[in-house]
Amino acid sequence: MPTSPQSPSHQAIIRPNGSLGIVPVDPLDAKFGQGGSVPAALIKRFAKSTVEGLAYLVSTRCDGKMPPSIQFWRDFTNRYFRSLCRQQTPAANCWESPQCPDEPSLREILDAAPPMRGLEYASVALLQSLWQLLDDHTQHHATAKPGGLANYLHSLRPDWNLIGRVTFHLAENKKNPQLPFAFLATFTESQSGGVIKHVALAEALKRSIAENDTTQLDALLAPVSRAAETCELIDKMLDSRTLFSPQAWGIQQAYRFLSSVPQMEDAGVIVRVPNWWNASKPPRPQVQVKIGSRNQSMLSGPKSLDLDVNVSIDGIPLSEQELAELMAAREGMTLLRGKWVQVNQEQLQTALDQWKQLQAQHVTGVGFLEGLRMLSGASLGDESFDDQLRSWTRLEPGPWLKQTLDELREPSGRINIDPQRRLKGTLRPYQQDGVRWLWFATQLGLGVCLADDMGLGKTIQVISWLLQRKQSSGKKSKPSLLILPTSLLGNWHREVQRFGPDLKMWISHRSMTDAAELKRIAAAPAQELAGYDLVATTYGLARREKWLAEMEWAMVILDEAQAIKNAGAAQTKAIKAIPSEGRLILTGTPVENHLGDLWSLFDFCSPGLLGSAAEFKKFAKSDDPRILSQRLASIRQLIRPYVLRRMKTDPNVVPDLPDKTEMRVDCGLSTKQAALYKQVVHELEQSLDLATGMQRRGRVLSVLMQLKQICNHPALYLKQPEFAGDASGKLTELKQICETLIEKQEKVLVFTQFQSMCQPLAGFLQQVFGKSGLILTGKTPAKARNKMVETFQQDSGPPFFVISVKAGGTGLNLTQASHVVHFDRWWNPAVEDQATDRAFRIGQKKNVVVHKFVCRGTLEEKIDDMIAAKKEISRELFGSDGEIELTEMSNEQLMSFVALDLQKATTS
Incomplete structure (x- = not known):
């Protein structure tokens, strides 16, 4: 390794626009060998441009071990340059560009990619564009450099010089x-x-x-x-x-x-050498093992997949005569079926004997998990097959298993159910596919992960799937348990009432159920919940409420399942101990990018798939970057049938999406926020009888503003300089949203009506993103304002932009943002929509997700409910400018609106 300055552990990243970079690795990922030290100069080259980084990566200045994700791109770039060097070059400054590998070869390359940030953006088209980028770069330098191509290749690696070789x-x-x-x-x-x-x-x-x-x-x-x-x-x-x-x-x-x-x-x-020879993967006969040829109804049984063993070339079995000729060859190669193939009778016979022995030991078949491990190459503690013989083995799914895996990977039109049945709403085509996939996978007995992007409607897909289960299972089915963050309780309750009113849902939470009922059901849960289809509770309560583990559930469903990514946490252990017939996890975060998180998530939904924690950790480590990369790629292959992930950028999803998706985010209050809120409401109640006319209106407006400030952060109301992250429920929710955006590398606009809230928000977000952002207020000069917009619009620009609502209401074009957060509400839909349209306007190619923050149990929730429901009373409370005129309410109405529901606001 060169002696240039070394940086901490890093890994490669793929950005949404297809460019590559090198970024620091999370400590947990570093423990799994995903990161490593790289030259500081390499990081700078990638910061300059992708192609500059790739060219530098394959030069002698970067010789030495690299983290698996960076080694992957080094191997790809080396493939280009080796193809170039192997061509019969007639002239130094005039050559034919090396042909890019065909699409199947590129897919094989992608399948071998190890986990890395942004891997969901990798595609055949990306590899093709990078190949062309390398070719354009090479032509440019070869033309500009004295001595042409030969000297340019020599400048990268002396042994690539075509002249004098x-x-x-x-x-x-x-x-x-x-x-x-x-x-x-x-x-x-x-x-x-x-x-x-x-x-x-x-x-x-x-x-x-x-x-x-x-x-x-x-x-x-x-x-x-x-x-x-x-x-x-x-x-x-x-x-x-x-x-x-x-x-x-x-x-x-x-x-x-x-x-x-x-x-x-x-x-x-x-x-x-002849192009049929590949030194790393020479043509050879292999023991062909087909797994799962016989039809099965369930995959959760212990021994369900049959094994079929023979010897083949390119997947076509050899006849007895051909096999005899092969075993008689003694010169290392033989001509068979018109092509030269490698022969090693000892290795081939050993592999054949080993698989025949395994077949005899498993007369009734192998389990689904074991079968998928075999297909993926992930041994994970299974020592039944020698790694050295894998190259003499061709593993593939049998006809039934292949069809099953195809249906899991692409459920569109293959699974015969009607996702719209009993659903009070219309599913988009990709959502119908999601329901079919959930139905098919769980009918097979698999525990799976629905990992659609935020805003693609995971909730409605699960509701439709639950309706399918209710229809097919009849009245005697057990209820399913839904565990989720407290902020999503209200959303799930509203969505079930709206789209699945046939589902009988009970919420195990004091914000929606009184203490007596909670106590009664906890005493005899199986009996009391017999008639319910769905029970919802929070992650915090799932740890504390012991009765949840005292009955078996039909399904346990985790929303925002990254909450159990820490396998050693007491909360995670408690949730994994809850018995159920099946399990489902929902997350908008890519599950492949972090190995530690991955194991914990799949240890819940599909126990045993990734082995024990010790087996997984041992398998996912190696001093050899290429071996490690192969193992990590095999893990990706192993989990693929268990994960359905669609992104907002997928070609088959984009046409179905609305221009913008609005989501209400229910936030709690910290203890300090709740105390201040109650205090201000109490003072208002005491002063209302003493004030009349303009004095009353002024008092009411002042209190409303104070309550808004308290809902944002106690420090805003108290005019304190320190804005602690754990002192505000809204900051907690903002952090959770932004952690997903970090993984997706998406940008966000955060609007607030308080200019004094902008700087604290920007400081908090800088800690979350690890990068600075931008702030725009009414005090920002016009020249600086234009420069900020230009900076934000760049692909490599800041990840967030904090804007005061009035300052950002007009004149901004911020189409790089795919998320908008209304941190506090203007209570005027027209003003909020105008702010949202800074992101969603002409030129926007992204689907925009709008997050509207509302503090539960407070004035904010009541006004939002009123606006959403369009109640008759609301018409009387809107002024000519669309603003809600709370000052015109009677004392009783006003106190009812501002009163704090403490159970809703503060319980977890």
């Missing part, structure tokens, strides 16, 4: 069946006009000796000597001098040569 050529000679291969060693030299010519190595040596050019002679012989040190065949040819003349070779010589290609390339020799 020794090349070993191996070609097929189909005219001679006894000696079917031909060998030739050449030397490349530059002629006038930049043309590169291959000269026989013997001729080049004679010329160097005749000219007494010892430098040239050393350049010729040094890489050949190094190759001879590691390759016995080259050593013997060098001793006998046969290396310097054309050779006709038999099968055994050709195979020994092909097997030594990596060592010869490492020695500095260019090697050109």
Whole structure:
């Protein structure tokens, strides 16, 4: 590794626009080997541009171990440059661009990618664009650099220089069946006009000796000597001098040569071989193991998938005669079905014996988890199969399992249910697919994860799925348990009432159920809840309420399931101990990006899939970056059937989305907020009888403003300088939303009507994002305002923009934001919509999610409910400008509106 300044643990990142970067790694991910030290200069190159970073990454200045995510991009970039170097180049400044791998090959490359931030943005199109970017970059530098392509390649890696290099050529000679291969060693030299010519190595040596050019002679012989040190065949040819003349070779010589290609390339020799040979993955017969050919109704049984074992080439089984011929071959390669294949009878027979033995031990089949581990290559503590024999094995799903996995990965139109049945609403096409997937997966007995982006409607999909279960199971079914953050209780209650009124729902929470009823049901839960379809409670209560684990539930559903990502937390352990027939997790955060989180989530929804914590940690670690990358990729393959993830940017989702999605976020009050709120309401009640006319209106407006300030943060009301994050329920909710945005690398606008709240919000968000943002208030000069907009609109610009509502009401075009947060409410829908439209306006290509913060049990909730329901009384309370005129309420009405429901506001 170079001696340039080293940075802390880092990993690669893919941004939503397709650019690459290098960012610090979370400490937990670093423990799983996802990060590592990288040269500071490499980070700077990627900050400059993606292609500058990739070119620097493959140069000698970055030699050494790299974290798996960065090694992945190094391997991809090396693929481009090696393809370029292997071409028969006629001229230094004029060459054919290396052909980008075909789509199946690119998909195979993507499947091998290890976890990294933004992996959900990786696609075949991205790899194709990066290949083209590398080619454009190479052409530019080769044209601008003296000496052309050869010198540019030499500047990256001296052993990539095409001029002055020794090349070993191996070609097929189909005219001679006894000696079917031909060998030739050449030397490349530059002629006038930049043309590169291959000269026989013997001729080049004679010329160097005749000219007494010892430098040239050393350049010729040094890489050949190094190759001879590691390759016995080259050593013997060098001793006998046969290396310097054309050779006709038999099968055994050709195979020994092909097997030594990596060592010869490492020695500095260019090697050109037939394109059917891949040194890292040579063509060979393999033991073909098909898993799950027989039809199954459930996958949760202990022994459900059958094993079918034979020997095949490219997936086509060999006949007995072909297998006999293969086992009789003794020269390392044989011509079979018109193509040369590698032969190693010992390895092939050992793999065949091992799989036949495993088949005999599992006459009734293997479990679904074990079968998927076999297919993915993730052993996870299973020592039944030797890693060294994996390359001689071809594992694939049988017809039934393949169809099942296809339906899990792409449920559209495959599963025959009607997601609209009994639902009081209309599902978008991708949501109907989500319901079908949930139905199909859970009918098979799988515990799964619905990981749709925030704003795509996970709630309504689950409601539809619960209605399907209710319809099919009849009246005797057990209730399902929904565990969620307190802020989502109200939203789920409203959504069930609106879309699934046939579902009988009970909420185990003091904000919606009185203490006597809670106590009665806790005493005999199975009996009391027999008629219910869904019981909802919070994460905090799931830890404390022991009765939840005293009955078996039909399903346990976790919303915002990242709440159990810490496997060692008491809350996580308590939730995992709740018995159920099935489990479902919901999250808007990509689940593949963090290994520690991943294990805990799947230990809940599909126990055993990722092995024990110790087995998983051992498997997900290796000192060899490539082995580690392969293991991490196998984990991704393993969980794929268990996860359905759609993003707002998916082509089949975008047409179905509304322009903007509005969500109410119910926030609690901290103890201090609740105490201050009660105090101000009490003072208002005492003063109302003493004030009349304008004095009363002024008093009411003043109190309303104070209550708004308290709902935001106690320090805002008390005019204190310190805004502690845990002193405000709204800040807690804002942090949770932004943690998801960090993973998605999305930007957010945060609106507040209080100018004095802007700076504290920006300071808090800077801590959450780890980056500074922007602030716009009425005091911001016009020139600075325009500069801020320009900065925010850049892809690499700040992740958040805090704006006072009045200052940001007009004249802004902030289409880089895909989320809008109304931290406090103007109580005038027109003003809020005007602020929202700073993000959603002409030129916006993203679906915009609008989060409207409301403090439960306070004036904010009551006014929001009133506006949403459009009650008759509300019409009397709106002024000509759309503002709610609370000052015109009677004393009784006003006190009813501002009164604090303490149970709703403060309980967790």
